[in-house]
Amino acid sequence: MEQLIGDTPGSPGSLEWLAQAYAYPSGAGRWLRANMVASLDGAARLDGLSEGLSSEADKRIFGVLRALCDVVLVGAETVRAEGYRPGRVRAEFAERRAAAGQLPAPVIAVVTRSLELDLSAPLFTEPLVPTVVITTVDAPAGKLARTAERADVITAGTGSVDLPLAVAALTERGWRRQLSEGGPRLLGQLAADGLLDELCLSVAPLVTAGDSPRIVNGPQIPHARPMRLVSLIEEKGFLFTRYLRPTEPDRSPSDPALT
Template identity: 75%
Template sequence: MQQLISPFGTPQDDVESLEALAAVYAYPEQVEHGRGWLRANMVSGLDGAARLAGLSEGLSGDADKRIFGVLRALADVVLVGAETVRAEGYRPARARADFAAARAAAGQAPAPAIAIVSRSLTLDLAAPLFTEPLVRTVVITTEDSPAEARKAVAELADVVVAGEGSVDLPAAVAALADRGWTRQLTEGGPRLLAQLAADGLLDELCLSLAPLLSGGDAPRILQGPQMPAAQRMRLVSLIEQKGFLFTRYLRQAGSAPDSP
């Protein structure tokens, strides 16, 4: 894995090691002072497709999965939409021995919690995500979600109520930070990511660009209504491996959906 642009100024010839990747993708200092930082990790093809044959898995590769694992190992919580949980067959995040000491020193749990955004609460409560997590799964829903379903979910997961009719994402993200989960990671899907970006909550985007063209009607990494204004991003890291490009973008200072 060759680094072409580095957040530290001088690119490295090889950032293959977990230690090197952890340094490249380290969370900023703000999280040490209680401010939540939300980064997204997504993959797309050259034509913008966020899925191949209905799943993101088809766009991935070994290096992408390596970075995926590092980003999870650095995070306190992984925020994900219920549709993506169902489609991708989500399982609990696992503890990684290579990061155990660093997580303990930072006061983190052995693995990040999974936080699912779901208005309908149509979830498979027999899945490992609810029966085998190292850290209890969180479900974020609305005040008017089905009462019986919410009761059933509460037996196996922590329930966070945010908003009515639709999930209030600013309140949801704040609730996660209030738990001390300031190192936040979202893996989408595209609808959730579009809503987070439109609400001005996205601090960072880690985008893996696969050297593939697929066409079809696959969604983009953001799939939702037009944002009020474009949000400018700043490229701080670029890594190449076998035609894959791994980018890290930070939100441009002063840029938000209501300020182009």
């Protein structure tokens, strides 16, 4: 693994090195980053799943980003398709999380309007920390009651989930280090609402064609939002990029409350 842009000290590829390379910005308050993978021609999935686009290094970074965050924000469609499981404890990050006042594992927060969820799945029956479900105020009462028996429910918006309200509710619980893992429609909504502070995009050296969605899937944003490249890592032809909003501060690993 080699860092082509950026100057992270240490041994490239090690967990400690990756934790520094992807440390949350110091003093940033609430920070929402997205982690996605795409093919060279922009596909967000291969054969319906992101797995086919991934690599060993991509999975290593995926695990580090989870270990650094307070909460993982994910759409219900992705939960169903990818068979999501609860966040787990990473022994290598236990002291770091404790020092930062974080829970032992990240919270998984599922965004869903329909509440079409398998409440018998491990995500709801075996979480170390309670899974959160974010839905609408006018969600079906029966489904809402059943979901509340297995998860911590947040209601935000009527008709469709109001993501600014949802993100604010997560922040109020002290979960400031936020990570979105998609899918593309959720990321499209987050981008359209101006909530995306950072994009970590893994680019797979594959050309897939087909009709897979882009990583951000939704109506065109009225004003294209520029991003600033702050890190570029390469391994076996895969590129791991990190983009920040251009007006945001540089990443600094010196703040233990955010690293």
